[in-house]
Amino acid sequence: MLSRARTAQSHALVFLLKLPYSRLFSSPTGPNYELVQLLTRYKEEEEALETRNPYKVRAFERAIKVIGNFKAPIRSGTQVRRLGGVGERIAKRIDAFLANVPYESTKKGPDGVLKVANDTGVVCKTRIMESLQMISGIGMWKARTLYNAGCTSIVDLNKPEFFSLLSPTQKVCAQFATHLDPSEFVSDNISSKYEVFLVGDHRRNHSCSPTLSLVIVHPLDLKTIAPHAPYNLDRKPRPPKPSHFYSVNDSLLSFDIISPLEGRGLVAATLTAKPQRWRGIIRIPQRAENGSWEVRAERLRQIKEKEGRYCNLSISFVPKQYQGAALLALTGDLEFVKDICDRAHRLGLHFNEYGLWKWCEEERWEFMHGDNEEEIFRELGMEYIEPARRNFGFLTTTTGNKGRPRMKVIEMQRKPVDDTGGQWKNTQEGTETVDVKGIQDRRRQTLAREAEKVKASRGRPRKSLIETTKIKGSRGRPRKVPLQE
DNA sequence: GATGTC
DNA sequence: GACATC
Numbered sequence: 074m075l076s077r078a079r080t081a082q083s084h085a086l087v088f089l090l091k092l093p094y095s096r097l098f099s100s101p102t103g104p105n106y107e108l109v110q111l112l113t114r115y116k117e118e119e120e121a122l123e124t125r126n127p128y129k130v131r132a133f134e135r136a137i138k139v140i141g142n143f144k145a146p147i148r149s150g151t152q153v154r155r156l157g158g159v160g161e162r163i164a165k166r167i168d169a170f171l172a173n174v175p176y177e178s179t180k181k182g183p184d185g186v187l188k189v190a191n192d193t194g195v196v197c198k199t200r201i202m203e204s205l206q207m208i209s210g211i212g213m214w215k216a217r218t219l220y221n222a223g224c225t226s227i228v229d230l231n232k233p234e235f236f237s238l239l240s241p242t243q244k245v246c247a248q249f250a251t252h253l254d255p256s257e258f259v260s261d262n263i264s265s266k267y268e269v270f271l272v273g274d275h276r277r278n279h280s281c282s283p284t285l286s287l288v289i290v291h292p293l294d295l296k297t298i299a300p301h302a303p304y305n306l307d308r309k310p311r312p313p314k315p316s317h318f319y320s321v322n323d324s325l326l327s328f329d330i331i332s333p334l335e336g337r338g339l340v341a342a343t344l345t346a347k348p349q350r351w352r353g354i355i356r357i358p359q360r361a362e363n364g365s366w367e368v369r370a371e372r373l374r375q376i377k378e379k380e381g382r383y384c385n386l387s388i389s390f391v392p393k394q395y396q397g398a399a400l401l402a403l404t405g406d407l408e409f410v411k412d413i414c415d416r417a418h419r420l421g422l423h424f425n426e427y428g429l430w431k432w433c434e435e436e437r438w439e440f441m442h443g444d445n446e447e448e449i450f451r452e453l454g455m456e457y458i459e460p461a462r463r464n465f466g467f468l469t470t471t472t473g474n475k476g477r478p479r480m481k482v483i484e485m486q487r488k489p490v491d492d493t494g495g496q497w498k499n500t501q502e503g504t505e506t507v508d509v510k511g512i513q514d515r516r517r518q519t520l521a522r523e524a525e526k527v528k529a530s531r532g533r534p535r536k537s538l539i540e541t542t543k544i545k546g547s548r549g550r551p552r553k554v555p556l557q558e
Numbered sequence: 559g560a561t562g563t564c
Numbered sequence: 565g566a567c568a569t570c
Contacts, residue, residue, distance in 0.1 A: 119559090128570055132559035160560045
């Protein structure tokens, strides 16, 4: 409780301005180099065939040209669908690539029944189901139902036969899924009187996560309420749910943050609206053809038509005294937070999104720290751990298929960056039989290693890539042809 | 594989 | 959606 939260705070707003989506495609020849490579590969494959179709080759060439000239990073096939030269098939190939699932061309068999084939000639049920579970609200069960009904991709979800199988929330998410784009939401939509922090996947450098998570600090001084359960060493602590902060009496979040967003026509859908938490889908502001920001009416029209780009937004409205704990709990990932909880537990402490608590002699929880992330680390005997190093998910993604697969897993498969020594396991095969003890050991080792690493690079570690990648200039590129479904 | 036409 | 044309 001595020092103030500093570094993280001073960079808080900076984070917002520099979301590094383009880093995904960091390239020698443009923002979509990987897509160009992909299409070039397809083109060459076609050329190599004895039965090659010269028009098909030319079609690929046209698409390569269009995509190579596209100035912004492409996030979905639909985005470039009607630019000319990119049709249904290539759009699908792009979507498959971006979702990191195998491309499946759907062709009718001789019997007229729709057959599914892919690159390997094997229908990959797991992959399809995993990709479907990327949609918020779709879990294993619904994914299986959809798969059995013949749905093969997220794009398929919007077909009436599959769409009708979805719950209302799933429908909303499915409608916007192909447009999700977390990268270009900027801070000038949120009142500057609040401190805003980036948390969640993006803070951990998972820049292609479709969810933008923010912690907004509010000035209200609220009474601190201790955790309910008594300390019990035998009982495993649960990681805090990023759910309910103490109830805020008035509707500050709604008035000061959400209403302005709505006023600008940025809110496409609201999924959760509580005084302390808002979750929904927002439209990413874009410039009109003449370079000016599009007007509200235009945004609303596009939302109605489901054109343009969208992103999940999650805002937690947090009192100052819990700010650090909230950052720690909401940055994740889940496995990392679990470790924090375990660690606290072993020390007779309790960690939740409100702070670090001590079980004191009067047999009650006493508030220790909450406003400062670093202080919580210190109290747990740890050095500060960079958000980018808090990606522990891979430790459990190998234990089986429990829960819904996360976006980060997909991203890791494609791009095992990070400094964890490339030990991400490819989650596709051989995932069923892994002994839990081994995983736990590895988890301990990783924690130890993390602590050492941080020790080695003393002081406030290097600025993360997030902070050095500006995208401001690339946002909201003027569009010649309005996108459509 | 894209596109225009029926 | 099937088909022809590129």
